[in-house]
Amino acid sequence: xxxxLAAMALPVALDGYGLHILIIAYYYALLASSWCLLxxxxxxxxxxxxxxxxxxxYTSALLVLNTDISPVFSIxxxxxxxxxxxxxxxxxxxxxxxxxxxxxxxxFSEIFRIVLNAEYRxxxxxxxxxxxxxxxQESRILYYYTILGILILSLAIMHKIVKSxxxxxxxxxxxxxxxxATLGVNxxxxxxxxxxxxxxxxxxxGGFYAHxxxxxxxxxxxxxxxxxxxxxxxxGGIESLAGAVAGALILQLAAEYLRDYEELRWVFFGLLxxxxxxxxxxxxxxxxxxxxxxxxxxxxAESD
Amino acid sequence: xxxxxxxxxxxxxxxxxxxALMALGLTLIFSVLKxxxxxxxxxxxxxxxxxxxxxxxxxxxxxxxVLSSMIIVFFIGVVIEVLxxxxxxxxxxxxxxxxxxxxxxxLSIFLQNLALFVFGPWTRRSPSFMSGTTSVxxxxxxxxxxxxxxxxxxxxxxxxxxxxxxxxxxxxRAVSQDREAAAIAGINPFxxxxxxxxxxxxxxxxxxxxIGPIFLIFPTMGAMxxxxxxxIIVLGGMGSIKGCIIASLILGEAESLGSVLFPDLxxxxxxxxxxxxxxxxxxxxVKPTGLFGEKHVRMK
Numbered sequence: 111x112x113x114x115l116a117a118m119a120l121p122v123a124l125d126g127y128g129l130h131i132l133i134i135a136y137y138y139a140l141l142a143s144s145w146c147l148l149x150x151x152x153x154x155x156x157x158x159x160x161x162x163x164x165x166x167x168y169t170s171a172l173l174v175l176n177t178d179i180s181p182v183f184s185i186x187x188x189x190x191x192x193x194x195x196x197x198x199x200x201x202x203x204x205x206x207x208x209x210x211x212x213x214x215x216x217x218f219s220e221i222f223r224i225v226l227n228a229e230y231r232x233x234x235x236x237x238x239x240x241x242x243x244x245x246x247q248e249s250r251i252l253y254y255y256t257i258l259g260i261l262i263l264s265l266a267i268m269h270k271i272v273k274s275x276x277x278x279x280x281x282x283x284x285x286x287x288x289x290x291a292t293l294g295v296n297x298x299x300x301x302x303x304x305x306x307x308x309x310x311x312x313x314x315x316g317g318f319y320a321h322x323x324x325x326x327x328x329x330x331x332x333x334x335x336x337x338x339x340x341x342x343x344x345x346g347g348i349e350s351l352a353g354a355v356a357g358a359l360i361l362q363l364a365a366e367y368l369r370d371y372e373e374l375r376w377v378f379f380g381l382l383x384x385x386x387x388x389x390x391x392x393x394x395x396x397x398x399x400x401x402x403x404x405x406x407x408x409x410x411a412e413s414d
Numbered sequence: 415x416x417x418x419x420x421x422x423x424x425x426x427x428x429x430x431x432x433x434a435l436m437a438l439g440l441t442l443i444f445s446v447l448k449x450x451x452x453x454x455x456x457x458x459x460x461x462x463x464x465x466x467x468x469x470x471x472x473x474x475x476x477x478x479x480v481l482s483s484m485i486i487v488f489f490i491g492v493v494i495e496v497l498x499x500x501x502x503x504x505x506x507x508x509x510x511x512x513x514x515x516x517x518x519x520x521l522s523i524f525l526q527n528l529a530l531f532v533f534g535p536w537t538r539r540s541p542s543f544m545s546g547t548t549s550v551x552x553x554x555x556x557x558x559x560x561x562x563x564x565x566x567x568x569x570x571x572x573x574x575x576x577x578x579x580x581x582x583x584x585x586x587r588a589v590s591q592d593r594e595a596a597a598i599a600g601i602n603p604f605x606x607x608x609x610x611x612x613x614x615x616x617x618x619x620x621x622x623x624x625i626g627p628i629f630l631i632f633p634t635m636g637a638m639x640x641x642x643x644x645x646i647i648v649l650g651g652m653g654s655i656k657g658c659i660i661a662s663l664i665l666g667e668a669e670s671l672g673s674v675l676f677p678d679l680x681x682x683x684x685x686x687x688x689x690x691x692x693x694x695x696x697x698x699x700v701k702p703t704g705l706f707g708e709k710h711v712r713m714k
Binding site for chain 2 (some may be wrong): 132149153155201205206207208209210212213214216217218220221224225227228280334335337340341344372373374376377379381383384387388
């Protein structure tokens with residue numbers, strides 16, 4: 111609640127550049143939390159998440175450019191398109207697990223990137239595609255509240271999913287597919303559903319991003335982008351939506367704060383990712399948060 | 415046109431050999447450790463840089479530089495195995511497959527950016543092995559390319575001999591078939607892990623060091639070849655050495671000839687890299703065991 115109020119009040123205290131950084135951070139938070147749902151909860155380690163964001167982004171951008179509909183409608187259409195592609199990936203990958211799934215999704219992303227590059231007559235290729243803005247006014251505050259709203263709404267939905275039977279089935283599929291199937295869980299359905307739901311949110315993030323940044327290049331699919339999302343989720347805590355969001359915000363802000371160190375900060379983040387994985391598989395932020403809240407509870411108990 | 419096609423086919427063969435070297439390393443690692451090493455491209459890159467610096471700064475003869483760089487990367491591989499992959503086999507991590515994917519992927523980010531920081535973003539080129547070109551009829555090809563192909567073949571044969579004919583290789587094969595049974599027979603699986611990961615890394619380094627004089631060296635140079643090696647190990651069948659070598663040659667040829675035969679030349683070049691990826695996708699969907707893979711291999 112405190113965080114929510116702080117997020118609502120922040121624009122008052124920040125200049126345009128600070129707002130821009132936060133908007134991008136929220137974009138990553140949406141990508142990170144939806145990947146966390148897919149990988150952490152449903153156990154599908156897909157590397158196609160950035161590509162799915164690009165599906166949403168390019169669908170929405172090309173729709174607006176070619177049919178003159180408003181971005182307000184094209185962004186949801188883009189998200190649905192991403193969900194559709196997510197359905198296909200989920201369907202095709204039913205038999206694939208572990209490294210096979212990772213390789214398949216990497217190949218999918220790369221093919222998509224190559225197609226976007228090669229078909230430059232439609233997509234602008236590496237020169238980029240100029241995308242019309244979401245709002246006609248040049249106001250960062252409007253974008254800020256929009257993405258904040260999208261993020262909070264999406265998180266609320268994802269939180270609801272995690273806490274529902276659906277979330278339980280996701281975890282059952284993750285832990286042991288065969289066992290889940292014998293207990294009557296429709297593994298096929300829930301695997302595909304996990305891809306569809308999370309791809310929708312990825313497409314939503316991508317669509318917003320396209321109409322905010324207003325220039326799209328195929329580079330948003332590159333593997334380092336996916337690496338950034340994974341680093342955010344892993345450092346935040348792979349089995350916690352809040353952890354993933356915190357990871358995204360902290361990493362993005364740290365990247366800005368440490369801007370002067372250029373490559374060195376990515377060396378540091380890479381190292382942090384590897385060390386986190388090796389020594390603390392629930393992430394860095396989530397356990398710290400847990401410990402802090404536990405401590406404060408204890409303090410309460412003692413003061414009572 | 416036929417001449418051009420022939421030249422392209424020859425180039426495809428040479429590139430295929432370099433791919434094969436790298437993919438052989440990946441196969442070796444996969445068959446023993448049951449891990450796909452996503453940091454393989456970075457070991458390839460390190461191999462290229464070490465070889466470059468050994469030749470440039472310390473005046474090593476090119477071939478010696480390649481060999482020394484392989485040895486250095488062998489030990490880097492050993493360190494990576496001990497520090498990061500060992501927990502997979504001691505039961506310290508729960509979701510082994512996913513842990514292995516993420517940790518090697520994380521290492522690749524780390525190493526790539528470390529290289530960017532230490533070596534800088536500039537492109538470099540290693541000193542050539544042998545200058546000049548050789549002409550056969552109307553085809554001319556640089557001596558460097560021929561020399562590199564010959565060395566690649568030598569390294570590959572050496573690897574095959576070590577795996578197939580030595581006691582050490584027997585140990586590797588035993589562990590790749592069944593860890594527990596091998597352990598009961600007195601083979602230390604941890605030692606074989608170290609050996610396989612080190613040797614696999616050294617093979618990646620060999621690929622990078624050999625490509626140095628032909629193409630350019632830069633921190634992200636491993637990104638594309640590593641994806642090619644993924645294509646190869648999937649196409650050939652995960653863990654199959656024979657499949658790996660045949661698939662490399664298929665991929666090399668398919669890329670070189672495919673881009674030429676594509677009707678629209680500029681798009682043909684753009685789609686060159688997509689050919690292999692399409693192979694990967696189709697093979698995974700239709701026959702996940704690839705051309706020569708025996709069965710679906712997964713970590714227990």
